[in-house]
Amino acid sequence: MKKISGGAFKLKCSVNGRTINREIEPGRTLLEFIREDLGLKGTKEGCGEGECGACLALVDGKAVNSCLMMAVQLQGRKLVTIEGLKGRDGGLHPLQKTFMEEGAVQCGFCIPGVIIAAEALFRKNPAATVEDIKLELTGNICRCTGYEKIISAVEKAQKKV
Ligand code: FES
Ligand code: FES
CATH class of the missing domain: 1.10.150.120 ([2Fe-2S]-binding domain)
Incomplete structure (x- = not known):
């Protein structure tokens, strides 16, 4: 992953089926990235310590506690949040x-x-x-x-x- 000025990284990943490129601070959690940077508020912040499951998101199809994962770890991977789940008809899952x-x-x-x-x-x-x-x-x-x-x-x- 490319480091840019001020210690930030250039992150390229897929979010709910769309490729995105963002500058990201190395200490940013995936939960902060989802809620604050992407504005996807369906993923909730509960305990912030991996105990409650409110912050779960899918990364490469597996559930992760986004409060425990760093956003930079998303590089080249696929993130799906609750907003990205769809039924086969494109409606609600x-x-x-x-x-x-x-x-x-x-x-x-x-x-x-x-x-x-x-x-x-x-x-x-x-x-x-x-x-x-x-x-x-x-x-x-x-x-x-x-x-x-x-x-x-x-x-x-x-x-x-
Ligand atoms: S906020 Fe509770 S497990 Fe992440
Ligand atoms: S915490 Fe209220 S419905 Fe589960």
């Missing part, structure tokens, strides 16, 4: 639709992270069981729902993904 249909959202703060975690699970294991879903979502803290509706919505969406 089946996980997003199912969460709405099932009323699996209360305040909604944790939900982008939960949906990213579920999408990453389905990409690596399309035949995930309910136990796999529960295990995957242990890294996502929800203060409102008690998890039952969330797990059930993820299970229902699995057939539609």
